[in-house]
Amino acid sequence: MSVQAARHVCGTYYETTLNPIVQHHVDSFNDLLERRIPVFLRASNPIQLVLDAERAIRIYIGGRDGTKILYRPPVDELENAVTPNICRVENKTYLLDCLVDIDIEYQIDKDTVELVQFEKVTLGQIPLMLRSKYCHLSALTPAEAFEQGEDLHELGGYFIVDGSERILLSQERLGNNLYYAGKRAIQTTVEAEQVGGKTDEEGAGEKYEYYSGLRSVSEDGTRGPYSHYLVIPPESRNISWEEIEMRNEGMAAFGKEPISDYGSTRIRGGIVMTLPGFKIPVPVLSVLALLGVETDKELYDTVLCGIPDRSVYEDFFIQMVMGHQKNLDKGAGTTNLELLRVATKSRSQEEVFYNLQAMLFPHIEIPEGESTADMYRRKAYTLGYMLRLGIDNALGIRAQTDRDHFQFKRFDVSGDLCFQEFRRIYKDTAKAMKLKMDTRVHFEERVYSGKGLATLVQRENVGSFWQSYNFINEFSKAFKGKWGGKDGISQILSRVSLLGTVSQLRRSSLQMDPSVKALGARRLHGSSFGLTCPSDVPDGRNVGMIKHFSLLTHVSTQSESAPLRDILARSENFRPISKINPSTWTAARWTRVRLNGDHVGVLVKNAQDVYAALLAYRRSIAGALVSVAWNRTDNELVIWSDAGRPSRPLYRPGVTPEDVLAKKKWSEMMSTIFDMTDADESESVRIAMTPFSPTTPSEIHGLFLLSPLSAVIPFSDHNPATRTAFSCAQCRQGASWYHSNFNKRFDTITLILNSPQRPICETWVYSHVLGRGGCMPYGENVIVAIATYTGYNQEDSVILNGSAMRRGLFRTSYFHSYVASEELVDQAMGTYKEFANPVGKADVKLKADKDYSKLDENGIIRMGSEVDEDTVLVGMVSAGKVDASVVPKRGQRGIVDGIQMYTLVTATRSSSAENAPPPRVLRGVKVRITESREPILGDKMSSRHGQKGTCGLILPECDMPFTAKGLRPDLILNPHAMPSRMTTGQMFESTSARVGLLLGTLIDATPFCTRSQDEDYRQMLRKIGLEENGSEMMYNGMTGEMMEMEIFVGPTYYLRSKLMVEDKINYRDTGTRTLMTHQPLGGRSVGGGMRIGEMERDALIAHGVSSFIEESFMKRADEHEVLFQSGSGLLDSTQKDEPVDTLRMPYAMSLFVKEMESMHVQPILKAVKE
Incomplete structure (x- = not known):
């Protein structure tokens, strides 16, 4: 019953919850719009500009209460809805307009206030998350969304910026308003003190300083986050007998005897704290004193409140109080207020009290009716609590805070990240508005004197003061660059496979430099149990830094x-x-x-x-x-x-x-x-x-x-954890039906598995994560024999059935899209880079060896045309003379199966003259090429258990081994893969899938079931009349002989990876090279070559391929002729009476000689005639 209940929970969650996979993203973005922005506007009001002693301007954005805000879903100029697919195809941003009412109060003089109101002013535009409350898709049925170019099972939770699908990766960080404490080692120096004619020295060595901290932010988000960091230094003996006598008078407050032995007396000098608003750390006891904790007894009670037995703290308090008193005694008449005043930026007492009231612990909310004294007492208790955490840590009463524990972690998801950016842009825009207003009033003082001040902002010029375009400009920069100054937060949404998309939407990243060797932060912490997946983690430098939320998190x-x-x-x-x-x-x-x-x-x-x-x-x-x-x-x-x-x-x-x-x-x-x-x-x-x-x-x-990714792996509880982690990586790369409406998309590079199949063995989650009812599969059921055969499936290699591939096994369609757009080249001359067929234009020089025959009269390739790397896709002419046509990348082939024309912008008139050409509409075009690919040698395959391998041989079906009933496998796997990788789950899948095929049913392969079903499958196989272990006698397909051993054979779900040999082939004769060294560019995508270094050179010499070496180091890139004087051995032609010859050498060599000469080192070369 418990298993049935758990399966019912799984089905109910995914079937009755709106956006279950991306709910955390959608909910946070809706919360941003409905609660956080109005609360922030209300807390930020008014934006006040003080002009002089009597005059001021107060601006209320969103009205006085910040609630007069209206969101308008994206529409075009004709008020027609702009759908997400229109934005994808036309390279637009899917935007939400934010309209607010603005109230402006003009303080004319002490008694006169004029109010001016503006309704529905554009606050700004922000990218709109798909499937959020104001998205057009939220009101459509799956069928209606499909008609508009969306997936039948559209997930949402991402943004579209300039046509590109973008996701904000959830960020793992230390939470706000959480108290922590610890210690760290420091190096100390020798201290010496002359006391009573004796010198007491303390040796150098490693000691510890103790700390406690807090990152505080107010509930409405307007104040903070501010860091509060308290440091307790090591003990020292730096105290005199006179100071001891002075402190003996106050020892009675602690119930202690007077100090009589200097050697046992130590102090804690300089317990300081870094606080917002102060430029240097300030003494903690000084802050407590200004918060109302004035006497030693009050300090004792405030810090140790709620602790009946305080005897263990008394010595520490004596040291702490004496150390603070020594700091006060350093300067005559120095007070606690004075210590804090000199630490402020303005060195004023007003700033001290402002910092204590507004910036110290902003998370402490002030309820109505509470006095300033009450607020100070609450802050004193909080500061005392932080001090006690540090003291407990120093005395060993409390262990260091484990900041890797998940109770100290918070995750910033899309709504939180957008709010951080919105808050920054809002503050910058408000600051710029105040500056513009102040400048206008100052330089046009006569116009805006008296009641004329109320005419400063009008409906016509409100946009010049409040620059609403800052929002979309800054958001676009953040999405396409660094979000909040950090890399990796905004990412392009992966569309290789549906599982890869789901995985990315459930992913989080730790805010830490991957090069930092912080082992504790990378380890799997026990407190993450049930919250993040222990298996779906990357390897390498990102291990432990990338996490994925569990199914119900x-x-x-x-x-x-x-x-x-x-x-x-x-x-x-x-x-x-x-x-x-x-x-x-x-x-x-x-x-x-x-x-x-x-x-x-x-x-x-x-x-x-x-x-x-x-x-x-x-x-x-x-x-x-x-x-x-x-x-x-x-x-x-x-x-x-x-x-x-x-x-x-x-x-x-x-x-x-x-x-x-x-x-x-x-x-x-x-x-x-x-x-x-x-x-x-x-x-x-x-x-x-x-x-x-x-x-x-x-x-x-x-x-x-x-x-979700590791939960679709069948029988994963029978595999090692490393195999499950590898399987997650392979599933992300598997060819699949990533989108049910892929023929209306123009992704840069993607692929589709032509004949995907639903797996026979599947978990409860499969039918919910991979489309409704599991209709978006990501592999094929193949008959797998585990045997050695011909020797071509050794190590990671597999042997494939060539006839099965010709029937469509693992055949994929590979899509590549190209984009071209018209643009204004020179506004003054009125010249454009425009679509045109360059053929027939006498003044345009065509590109060499390119095929223009498939272009239509507008310069666009015809639908259905076969293309190769020399076929022109889009004919373009720049400035009427230069051929700027678009050609495919090297090695591209296929058929044009999609063309989309769209409008960009209307260019401005190039001149105000009457004979100037009229403004024109600029256009863009996207061309999609599809290529059918069968597996070839070297292509990568993988099962769902991390059994990855490359194609080592493709055999015709007649040469494949066969069973007594004539069954021939589609794939032959090396048996050594099993004991080394220990993927018992694959054996379970193969056996149970065989039972499922014979009984005509799907197999429940959900991990962590109450008991193993191994014996059940054995009995079923025996009843069917098969060998209970799944093995069969097989015959050699080449000789017809019976193999000596029984072969384990059965159906297994296999994936074809996106990693294909055809995408990795790299070659080069001549081409682009770097300007400085004349070396070939690096990288296949830019037409570069592969590096041949010293070791490669030595290997080539050993093989005797001297001509190839000469081509590699000379002809393909940097062959260079220099003038050489053999008599002097210099690369020079200026010396008289010396014959001048030409010498062939790599350009890098001549550059090296010149660099040596620049350092006053003269190389002498000797030429040997061949």
Whole structure:
């Protein structure tokens, strides 16, 4: 029943959830539009420009409350809907218009304020995510979307920018408002101190400094993120007897005896903290003092609140307080305020208090009715908590924070990344608007004096102040370049295979340089269990940095914290932290409550009741992704409602299989069956590994630990983890039906498997991930014999049946699209680069050895034409004389099966003169070439178990071995592949698929089932009359002799990889070369050659191919003639009375001689006559 319930969960999730694969992207983008942008506008209002003591301008974007915002889906000039496929074909950006109301208040003088309002002003345009709320596709049925050029199973979750499909890769980072602590080694130097006539020295060596930190950001996102970093240095003895005597007077506050022995006295000098708004680290105790913690006793109680036994901290506090006092005593009259004042940029007290109020811990929200003193007390408690984390770490009370734990991780998905870019562009645009307004008012002071100021912004010129085009310009730069200054966030969506597309949409990347050898960050952390796939990871330099979300993993969007605060406030046992005096907080039984990192209060008793109320709210629709974790070790109730937390569903205690099977919608399951649990909450509850525990949350099924890509691998629980990882990589590269409407697309390079087949063995996920009902397969069922045969399938090679290939086995269609567009060459002269057939134009010199015969009168190749590398695809003439025709890449062949003409822009008139040519419409064209390819020697094949291999031999069917019933295999695999790779899952697939074929049924190959079905398949084979191990006697197809051993033979699902020999062939005679060294360019795509270095040269010499060596080093690239004077041995012709000869040498040699001469080294050459 548990397996049936788990399968029902899988089917219900994918069939009744909108956009299940890309839900985290779509939800976050919808949240950006519906909540984050309005909240940000409201929090950023007003944009204020102060002109002088009495006059000011205040601009409210989106109205005073920031809610007057309207989104308009993409339309053209005639208000017709612009669909995503139109943008793909015509190289446009799929845009969303953001319209807002703008209220402008003009402060004319102290008593006069004039209000001017503008409705539906363009705030900006941003790229629109497919399948999001305002996308045209969200209102269409699959059939209607198909008619508009989309896939029947369009996933969405990506953007279209200048015709290119772009995805924002989810970014893994350290979360905001999370406290962490640790230590790091530092080098110390010798210290010496003269005390009482004695010198006390301390040796150099390695010591540790301890730190705690926090990255704080406000809930509305307008303030922060600001880094807060506290450092506790090592101990030192740098203290005098006079200072000890001064401090003895205050020892009674700690209940300690006066200090009498200098040798045992140490201090903690300079516990400092890096805070926003201060240019240098500032003393922590100075900050606490300005927050109201003035005496040593208040400091003691604030930092150690809730700890009854404080004796272990007393020595440390003495050292800390004495070290701080020494810093104050360095300057006469130095105060804590003075220490902070000199650390500000303006060196003013006003900036100190502004930093403490607005920039220190911005995540601490200020509720209505709270005084500044209450806010300062809350911040003092928070700073004291950070200090205690560092002290606990220094004293060994608390271990270092494991920042690789997933409770400290957050994932920025598409909506979060777009909000970061939107916020940056908005601030830059607002700053530019204020500058333009100030400049206009300053230089036209007479016009805008008095009430004339209210005429500054009019409906006609509002766009000149608020430059809305900045949004789409900056977004386009970010999508096509570095997003937020970082590479790899914006990527082109892979369209090689459907599985590759799905994998990329579920992928995340760690924000870390791949060259950094941080082993901890790369290792598979136990806290990622159920959240990210342990198998679907790359190898090489990106190992551990690229992760893929598991099947049911959700990434939270931010939810309002107000309902959670109300639940706490309604409890009679809850006390706000701002109302608690530190001297009264000594009870360890008080439960500290943290909400999104903010210490909001304590529960003095009955914390279980509040915990239950929070869990009840979490089971509502609004709070489904809220995390409630009760850390009983530290007696903390930690609540999170922020964005970016990965969470997964678990069965609630007491749920039964009957309860699960009774639910028909995922929303019903979420409200009654599951609790979404993140890594933080997983640390505070017991989770049963077997489903349907009566007392604790429990796992659903082992399949849901995997990503969509690894979850389609059959019997993966019978393979080594490395094979599963390799299989994921092979599946991404397999030829498949990547798109059901591929004939309406013009992808640069892609391929289609002509005759894909549904696998006989499949998992539960297959029919949901690969199209509805599994209608988008990615391989073919082939008969595989595991044997050595002819010796051509040794190592990774396989032998293919040539007759089967002629019948269509693994035949693919390879597509390559070319783009050409007209453009304005010279505006003054009115010349264009335009489409035209150059043949027949007397003043145009045609390209040599190119075929123009297949162009029509407009210069476009005809549909259905056969092409090769010399066929002109698009005829173009530049400036009326130069042939700029487009030809295919080297080695291209095929048939033209798609041509799309489209309009670019209308060029401006070249001149204002009456006889100037009229403006014209510029056009673009895309030409698609298809090529049919059969497997050839060297092409790559792979099973779904990572058994990859290349084609070593293609045999005719008559030469292939056969069984007693005449069955001939399509592929022969070397048996050594099994013991070395241990892919037992492939043996299971072959055996079970054979049973499935004979019984006419599909086989459930889902991993982690309750028991092995090996014996069941054996019995079925025996009943059918076959050998129970799947082996058969076979006969040599060339001699007819019976083979000596039984051969394991059966159907296996194999893939054809996109890696083909035809795409790797590289050759060169002559061609382009570098300007400086005259060497051939590197790379096949630019017509370059392959490098021949010293080792290659030595191998060629050993083979005696001297002419080939001469061609390689001379004729194909840099053969060069120089003038040479044999008498002097110089490459020179200026010396008199010396014969001058010509000498052939590589250009690199002559360049080397010149470089040596530039360093005043004169090479002397000797020529030997042949």
